[in-house]
Amino acid sequence: MGNLKVAKAHIRAENERIILDAAEAIFARHGFRGSTMQMIADQANLPKANVHYYFASKKELYRRVVEQIFGIWLQAANSFEQSDNPAEALRRYIEQKMEISRLRKNGSKVWANEVINGAPIIQDFLENQLTEWTDGRIEMIQKWIDDKKIRPINPRWLLYMIWATTQHYADFTHQVETLNAAEPLSKEQWEDATETVFQIIWAGLVPKSGT
Amino acid sequence: MGNLKVAKAHIRAENERIILDAAEAIFARHGFRGSTMQMIADQANLPKANVHYYFASKKELYRRVVEQIFGIWLQAANSFEQSDNPAEALRRYIEQKMEISRLRKNGSKVWANEVINGAPIIQDFLENQLTEWTDGRIEMIQKWIDDKKIRPINPRWLLYMIWATTQHYADFTHQVETLNAAEPLSKEQWEDATETVFQIIWAGLVPKSGT
DNA sequence: GTCTATATTTCGATAGAC
DNA sequence: GTCTATCGAAATATAGAC
Numbered sequence: 001m002g003n004l005k006v007a008k009a010h011i012r013a014e015n016e017r018i019i020l021d022a023a024e025a026i027f028a029r030h031g032f033r034g035s036t037m038q039m040i041a042d043q044a045n046l047p048k049a050n051v052h053y054y055f056a057s058k059k060e061l062y063r064r065v066v067e068q069i070f071g072i073w074l075q076a077a078n079s080f081e082q083s084d085n086p087a088e089a090l091r092r093y094i095e096q097k098m099e100i101s102r103l104r105k106n107g108s109k110v111w112a113n114e115v116i117n118g119a120p121i122i123q124d125f126l127e128n129q130l131t132e133w134t135d136g137r138i139e140m141i142q143k144w145i146d147d148k149k150i151r152p153i154n155p156r157w158l159l160y161m162i163w164a165t166t167q168h169y170a171d172f173t174h175q176v177e178t179l180n181a182a183e184p185l186s187k188e189q190w191e192d193a194t195e196t197v198f199q200i201i202w203a204g205l206v207p208k209s210g211t
Numbered sequence: 212m213g214n215l216k217v218a219k220a221h222i223r224a225e226n227e228r229i230i231l232d233a234a235e236a237i238f239a240r241h242g243f244r245g246s247t248m249q250m251i252a253d254q255a256n257l258p259k260a261n262v263h264y265y266f267a268s269k270k271e272l273y274r275r276v277v278e279q280i281f282g283i284w285l286q287a288a289n290s291f292e293q294s295d296n297p298a299e300a301l302r303r304y305i306e307q308k309m310e311i312s313r314l315r316k317n318g319s320k321v322w323a324n325e326v327i328n329g330a331p332i333i334q335d336f337l338e339n340q341l342t343e344w345t346d347g348r349i350e351m352i353q354k355w356i357d358d359k360k361i362r363p364i365n366p367r368w369l370l371y372m373i374w375a376t377t378q379h380y381a382d383f384t385h386q387v388e389t390l391n392a393a394e395p396l397s398k399e400q401w402e403d404a405t406e407t408v409f410q411i412i413w414a415g416l417v418p419k420s421g422t
Numbered sequence: 423g424t425c426t427a428t429a430t431t432t433c434g435a436t437a438g439a440c
Numbered sequence: 441g442t443c444t445a446t447c448g449a450a451a452t453a454t455a456g457a458c
Contacts, residue, residue, distance in 0.1 A: 031244060031328065033244040033245035038434095048434090049435090053443095112383075115386045116323055126389040126390070127389060156390075157408065160404075164379030168374070171323070178342070192368070247452085260454080269451095
């Protein structure tokens, strides 16, 4: 009896994972309304009714996908804390964000799609978790400024700049690859792009030596 | 007879304009598949059948909207040419891009949506016009580097950085406003953000005085 | 050129046999 | 837990009167 329960729970966990991965890919490519349960089922190699068996509605499935992405974002964001040295903290954060853009393109695209459309489904994430996290990071950056470790700039615009620049490589992959002779960026290009993003931002933050 | 033709042409031009504006707003908010001809008709204050009278299909209407946006982008991009001084040229370009983000949010969002989804409808723009324009601008920036006017960085990543940072304020308006206590950015905030973007990028490009 | 009514297709969701 | 068949609700597009 106990074994049966465990086996069934295992099947459920595995199928949910397969469907979530399939849904992320489809939602990233076609948006919420552009994606059909049939497409997701095909991507997962399951009959459409099975998808409905595990996720009651398309909306619930979508929300689970977005939740998953948001978790990864917040987790990476913690790297911000790990150093009191602004150069180190920013380098680590930019590197992590670029790494997520490289490895989790679909997640980033679903998020972008959702925000562009006014976040009809995940507004609560923006209002609660993201607002809290952002306010905390702004305080940290402001402290760096007060300590004259970086130039006085508005910390908020700096954060947006890092988000925009790093996520661009995930959200606009298709444009980036088209402009790269229809080829994905090579390992060297990813490293070079990451280094350039960090270098420009950091050089733009260093306090003027003469001041 | 001639007058009648002119009058009808006028009616057509005006109605097409009304429908295009309505469609841009709806497509920006709901994406291609999320938008219905009924929504567009309501936004334009016209019966649905009239929209079909002027635009044979939803796809044709969408393509016209994206074409319009792309024209505005390319036009603004010319400001890049107007100065041989990198600081001036970059400042003007960033200011223009931020101005478009402020005034033409919907256009930018439709474009972003389209690229995220793999540009199924406007791939030819990416392959032709955008590739040409980008290659030309990369040459210009490379010349600045050769002339030691700016530090040696990969010009392509610099362009992407400018695009990403400026368009973020249009595409992610909803997130930016949620993080701004649900208020649109004030005139002062727009100016401050623009200045910060330019300052960080430019300071990150100036050649080291000691080298 | 305008607009009501409707044909046709597609999709989300469920029933019910296995 | 799986899967076929199908319902009911939209949505695109068009026919045809004005």
